[in-house]
Amino acid sequence: MHAYDLLLQRSREVAGYNSTASVLAWDQETYMPEKAAPYRAEQLAQLAGLAHRLATAAEVGDWIKACEDIMPACADDLECELRQANVREWRRDYDRATKLPGRLVEDLAKTTSLAREHWAKARGASDFSAFAPWLEKILGLVREQADCWGYEDQRYDALLDAYEPGARVATLAPLFDDLQARLAPLLPRLRAATASADPKRLEGSYPVAAQQRFDRRVAESMGFDFEAGRIDSTVHPFCTEMGPRDCRLTTRYNENDFTSALFGVMHEAGHGLYTQGLRPEQFGTPMGTYLSLGIHESQSRLWENQVGRSRAFWGHWYAEAVEQFPRLASLPQADFWLIVNRVEPSLIRVEADEATYNLHIVLRFELEQKLVAGDLAVSDLPAAWNARFEELFQIPVPDDRRGCLQDTHWALGLFGYFPTYTLGTLNAAQLFDAALARVPGLEDDLQAGKYARLLAWLREHVHEPGRRFSPAELMIRATGSPTGADAFINYLQAKYALA
Ligand code: ZN
Numbered sequence: 001m002h003a004y005d006l007l008l009q010r011s012r013e014v015a016g017y018n019s020t021a022s023v024l025a026w027d028q029e030t031y032m033p034e035k036a037a038p039y040r041a042e043q044l045a046q047l048a049g050l051a052h053r054l055a056t057a058a059e060v061g062d063w064i065k066a067c068e069d070i071m072p073a074c075a076d077d078l079e080c081e082l083r084q085a086n087v088r089e090w091r092r093d094y095d096r097a098t099k100l101p102g103r104l105v106e107d108l109a110k111t112t113s114l115a116r117e118h119w120a121k122a123r124g125a126s127d128f129s130a131f132a133p134w135l136e137k138i139l140g141l142v143r144e145q146a147d148c149w150g151y152e153d154q155r156y157d158a159l160l161d162a163y164e165p166g167a168r169v170a171t172l173a174p175l176f177d178d179l180q181a182r183l184a185p186l187l188p189r190l191r192a193a194t195a196s197a198d199p200k201r202l203e204g205s206y207p208v209a210a211q212q213r214f215d216r217r218v219a220e221s222m223g224f225d226f227e228a229g230r231i232d233s234t235v236h237p238f239c240t241e242m243g244p245r246d247c248r249l250t251t252r253y254n255e256n257d258f259t260s261a262l263f264g265v266m267h268e269a270g271h272g273l274y275t276q277g278l279r280p281e282q283f284g285t286p287m288g289t290y291l292s293l294g295i296h297e298s299q300s301r302l303w304e305n306q307v308g309r310s311r312a313f314w315g316h317w318y319a320e321a322v323e324q325f326p327r328l329a330s331l332p333q334a335d336f337w338l339i340v341n342r343v344e345p346s347l348i349r350v351e352a353d354e355a356t357y358n359l360h361i362v363l364r365f366e367l368e369q370k371l372v373a374g375d376l377a378v379s380d381l382p383a384a385w386n387a388r389f390e391e392l393f394q395i396p397v398p399d400d401r402r403g404c405l406q407d408t409h410w411a412l413g414l415f416g417y418f419p420t421y422t423l424g425t426l427n428a429a430q431l432f433d434a435a436l437a438r439v440p441g442l443e444d445d446l447q448a449g450k451y452a453r454l455l456a457w458l459r460e461h462v463h464e465p466g467r468r469f470s471p472a473e474l475m476i477r478a479t480g481s482p483t484g485a486d487a488f489i490n491y492l493q494a495k496y497a498l499a
Helices: 003-030 034-056 058-069 078-098 102-125 128-149 155-163 169-193 208-222 258-277 293-307 311-324 326-330 333-340 357-373 378-393 419-438 442-447 452-463 471-479 486-495
Strands: 229-233 239-243 246-251
Touching: 003 034, 003 058, 003 078, 003 239, 003 246, 034 058, 034 078, 058 078, 102 128, 128 155, 128 357, 128 378, 155 169, 155 357, 169 357, 169 419, 169 486, 208 229, 208 258, 208 311, 229 258, 239 258, 246 258, 258 293, 258 452, 293 419, 293 452, 293 471, 311 326, 311 333, 311 442, 357 378, 357 419, 419 442, 419 452, 419 471, 419 486, 442 452, 452 471
Parallel strands: 229 246
Antiparallel strands: 239 246
């Protein structure tokens, strides 16, 4: 058997175990009875161990090497190009997985699972000192991880690269500086433009059954295939892929405000459309796998914000919303639109509006670079956080619970993850602009609640390529330029009529 076919077979076998683990993990979050938890953890650990052993076995390295040695030149042969791209990505995955010693992988898994509990307690008590030793230990392991993976410029690059292949501080830092410098003067104007919005006017009674009906109608109109997916409810909403034709979304219903579940569903369905748009015949290979977190997040944010928070969207959907939720009848559509687009600096990242959200990321990006580099001592983190937060937001941080303890990422060892949220925001604005410019009549479609041609454009330029191009290449091919802040800043100005 040819080495390529052996790799294909192994890759699909590993995907089989991983997707089976996804079914179990989804069940754990949705329907699993409480007492099943300890054994479920064992099952998941067994599957993860099995998948890891199969993916990192010595023969896999030999097969990759054999493919690399006989790589032909592909003159305009797409199949040949896709095979080579698979080999390139298998190499990347294999190297990343095999460069970490088993001891480090285990130590990280054990430490972060314990740290998570300590973080939750420390956050509850707003007591950073209880979490500090854990953060110290995690940083030590994360630095070791970066050293094993290797880097050219700085350690943090190796971590960033795990979530956003090819991303480097040298390009991201100027991008984030530019974004922050342009957001700073814009934010007071966005605030003023939405100051008259009173969210209390939206509060009321929104029965869950009516929300489920409405949310499903919206997700269906976006093109989410309910014969290849479903929506359930969980405490923490997510989207997970269980196989080539099985994508599960979850959301959380708030009976006082239907928009939180709705925008949650549009966000997760955006992730889901990406998953459903990957080529099923490539499932289990890099060409059938999502590209990066910054690209994944661009899809969720595009549907949630560029589509879901637009005037065009509500011009079409508001009448139906009023039908489902009669209490909206007394709230004019224009006032409703302003409420769901209100810009207001606040302490908590996950509650932030789409404009100020990015300053939360700027803050974390700056601080985690310093933590990883050792330029900021763990004990100095709360003070550094509070000082920079106040500079960015002009709000004092009252306690660590609402400050540097609010997110779970660092407790899980996820350093280099935060910037992908803002990359997603910037990519979303840029991709949406490109679609508007390249699909004639798209604006009319959106006014009419028709999303098929927008989805088709995203399918072709973002979903179907899988991991064929790097995130930077994909953005250039789809939009004509690498990820920048222009489209997002223009989008905000146009949306609030400040241009
Ligand atoms: Zn997301």
